[in-house]
Amino acid sequence: MRAGSVLVLTNDRDVTADVVLRLLHERQVPVVRCDPGIDLHMGAALSAHYGADGRHGTLRTPTREVALDDIRSVWVRRPSTYAGPPGLGGEDRRFAADQSSWGSGGILASLPGAHYVNHPWNNRAAEYKPAQLAAARRHSFRIPDTLITSDESEARRFIACRSGAALYKPVWNTPYKVDGEPRAVWVRPVSEHEVTPAVRACPHMFQARVEKAFDVRVTVVGERLFGTRIDSPDLDWRRRQDRMTCTPVDVPDAVTRSVFAYLREFRLVYGAFDFAVTPGGDWYFLECNPNGQWAWQPADITAEIARAIADRLEKGGNP
Structure with missing residues (x-):
């Protein structure tokens, strides 16, 4: 069993992570919790040096400091997106967010010897x-007949061929608001008459109902x-x-x-x-x-x- 700290990357509202953190605390396993998209703009700091003598670095939070080489495992739970410092706006904030994602995110995804649950690049x-459905077929799962399209005619034909027993599902759970209030986009039945030219705006997923x-x-x-x-x-x-x-x-x-x-x-x-x-x-x-x-x-x-x-x-x- 490797010594060192467990790094938990998640937001401060993640009560699911707390269940595991309590177990690690009972086992006296050192833990560093960090939400890099937020904390690195709120007093935390991350540095990594790469040179002829190897690689070393440090992650410092308001309560912990850990050498990057001393991290035994990384739990990529629910970290916030890299949005850039709140004091910046427009292009400057977008630039800072991208640099943070590729810089800080790259450091935290490249810790030698650490065990990732899961590695963020594998998660992505x-x-x-579409990759899930293709892999499911390769590995002998039964899958519902599925169409992903931005072509309204294709969508109508697909639904019509299933005698109305078709569903709409988003291909990604994008945060969505109506009049400023969050709204979830649920799986729901769909008829061919509901398909409009608005389908052309982006890919939609239609699936035979099981x-x-x-x-x-x-x-x-x-x-x-x-x-x-x-x-x-x-x-x-x-x-x-x-x-x-x-x-x-x-x-x-x-x-x-x-x-x-x-x-x-x-x-x-x-x-x-x-x-x-x-x-x-x-x-x-x-x-x-x-x-x-x-x-x-x-x-x-x-x-x-x-x-x-x-x-x-x-x-x-x-x-």
Whole structure:
């Protein structure tokens, strides 16, 4: 087991991270928590030197200081985006934000010997919905028939061929506001008559509706897998989580094999898979969030996932 600190990159409102941090504290594992997109403009500092004598550097926060070579593992949880100093505006702030992302972000993604859960570049590669669907097919998952297009005629034809049993899903959960109020874009049924020339503005994802008996979230940490059955009155169970019930569920062997093959392709340590399960017992892959939330699950499963993450971070190196 490698010595050194665990670096947790996340925002200060991330209560999910707190569950794991408490476990690491109980184990007396030193932890440095930092939200680089915010903290590096609020008193924290990051420096790295590269030269003939090697590479060394330091991350300093208001409460901790750690040598970059002494970081055993990095948990990339939910850090804020690099937005630049709030005192700047316009092009200056955009320039500073880009320099921070490529500079500070590059340093924190290049710590030699550190174990990443997950590496931020692997997270990014695995977040593209088209890449997810292509990988799911390669690894023998069932997937719903899907169209991603900005062509309104193609969209109408796709929906019409499914007798109205088609859904719209965003390809990315972009923050969206109406009259200044945040609005979520949920999965919803769509008819061909709803498709307008506005589709041309950007790619839209349309998918055949799976007649499901229930949903399943499969959370994977390293070689450990946790299955949760979700029963909800809503098409999109995330919409009203107070209406859903969650119970443990066994994951079929074939699905398990595909899950681990998928994670290996994207070089992920952690993944949150969503499936729709039909009355006949067929499991349809919907997506894999490489950094999905997990603390909403039943207390015993949440505790097991937290321990699995803490184990990976504590061990460090390359487990």
